[in-house]
Amino acid sequence: MDTLFTIDYKDYEPGWKTSSRPSARAIILMNDKSQPISPEDKIALVYAKNLGYYKFPGGGIKDREENTTALIREVAEETGLEVIPESIKEYGVVRRLMKSEMLPETIFIQDSFHYFCTVKNSAEGIPAIRKQNLDNYEKDDGFELRFVSLKEAVQTNLQFKSENPSKLVMIARETHVMTKLCGLPELMPRAYAEYLLKSAVAKNPGPWREHSLAVAEAAEKIAIAINEHSALNGNESAIMNPDLAYTCGLLHDIGRQAGHTYIAHVYDGYNFLKSLGYEFAAKICLTHSFNIQSTDEYIGKIDISAEKMEEVKALLAAAKYDDYDRLIQMLDATCGADGTKNLEARMNDVKLRYGYYPESKMKKNFELKEYFEKLMGRNLYEVIK
Numbered sequence: 001m002d003t004l005f006t007i008d009y010k011d012y013e014p015g016w017k018t019s020s021r022p023s024a025r026a027i028i029l030m031n032d033k034s035q036p037i038s039p040e041d042k043i044a045l046v047y048a049k050n051l052g053y054y055k056f057p058g059g060g061i062k063d064r065e066e067n068t069t070a071l072i073r074e075v076a077e078e079t080g081l082e083v084i085p086e087s088i089k090e091y092g093v094v095r096r097l098m099k100s101e102m103l104p105e106t107i108f109i110q111d112s113f114h115y116f117c118t119v120k121n122s123a124e125g126i127p128a129i130r131k132q133n134l135d136n137y138e139k140d141d142g143f144e145l146r147f148v149s150l151k152e153a154v155q156t157n158l159q160f161k162s163e164n165p166s167k168l169v170m171i172a173r174e175t176h177v178m179t180k181l182c183g184l185p186e187l188m189p190r191a192y193a194e195y196l197l198k199s200a201v202a203k204n205p206g207p208w209r210e211h212s213l214a215v216a217e218a219a220e221k222i223a224i225a226i227n228e229h230s231a232l233n234g235n236e237s238a239i240m241n242p243d244l245a246y247t248c249g250l251l252h253d254i255g256r257q258a259g260h261t262y263i264a265h266v267y268d269g270y271n272f273l274k275s276l277g278y279e280f281a282a283k284i285c286l287t288h289s290f291n292i293q294s295t296d297e298y299i300g301k302i303d304i305s306a307e308k309m310e311e312v313k314a315l316l317a318a319a320k321y322d323d324y325d326r327l328i329q330m331l332d333a334t335c336g337a338d339g340t341k342n343l344e345a346r347m348n349d350v351k352l353r354y355g356y357y358p359e360s361k362m363k364k365n366f367e368l369k370e371y372f373e374k375l376m377g378r379n380l381y382e383v384i385k
């Protein structure tokens with residue numbers, strides 16, 4: 001089966017033993033299957049009404065159970081729908097690796113095998129629904145069958161809040177599959193991004209937390225302001241996704257979790273988010289320090305090997321800058337950790353701390369400010385204050 005993406009927390013030693021618990025998950029589309037899947041398409045999902053999230057019907061494959069047998073059983077248990085065995089078609093697998101919470105020195109591997117399938121209809125031509133058979137945790141979450149658009153399910157999951165990391169990890173995975181399935185941008189639940197930042201700050205506490213939060217909040221506000229202005233003048237191509245802007249802003253400095261580093265935080269942040277399966281946010285980690293698309297005149301030390309530096313150069317040269325890259329570059333240069341949101345003040349502060357600030361980068365930041373002010377039809381500071 002094709003790999004959709006891999007989620008590797010790399011919080012374990014490579015030599016540890018492994019334990020695995022594969023699962024089978026169903027993609028039950030209600031619309032015409034001959035068309036490419038769109039965000040508007042309706043799908044049968046499990047809605048956890050006591051917590052407010054959507055997931056694909058499915059669950060763990062038992063010992064010696066066939067994947068498809070598990071799929072049919074799990075769909076029946078969680079939703080009461082009856083899968084037509086002949087309709088089952090592979091979609092892709094998501095592999096997750098992380099330190100086991102149960103066993104010492106063990107890597108927990110979970111493969112989630114996703115399958116397209118259709119379900120039996122009643123005489124009236126609508127899906128036949130039998131009684132669910134839920135286990136206790138499914139009852140606690142309030143599992144029920146819902147027919148919703150993928151867009152609505154993703155939107156709901158983006159707002160999902162929980163203090164439970166394993167729930168956040170699970171819902172981030174489900175959301176990621178949903179966005180991939182229907183061609184939405186690579187969105188992640190806001191609470192998941194907040195959890196990643198919180199865990200990272202715990203490893204290396206510092207003012208970069210406040211800086212990251214300030215960039216995230218400002219990025220969201222600017223995206224909303226751009227959308228308001230675009231609606232007025234019909235400039236649809238300028239529309240930005242506020243949730244994506246927020247999470248990109250929140251995670252742009254995530255590489256700082258490794259300690260007080262310079263260009264290494266760019267490299268580490270990129271690789272960290274990439275290993276979690278988030279290519280888009282990883283690219284922001286890479287590009288946020290280079291408003292001019294080059295590693296020349298990097299403000300700070302080159303604290304990575306020559307080999308890694310070549311890698312950064314090649315990745316940067318291949319990157320295609322879009323408005324999310326540009327937005328986080330500008331805000332990184334605007335938002336201080338002390339709550340200040342002023343481009344000149346922040347650039348002067350950086351100049352004081354690092355000894356210099358290249359003229360070309362300064363000029364570029366002012367250009368970016370102007371660029372976004374034009375898209376918003378408003379003054380930057382008025383929007384992000």
Ligand SMILES: [Fe+2]
Nearest residue numbers: 252253288289
């Ligand atoms: Fe940074």
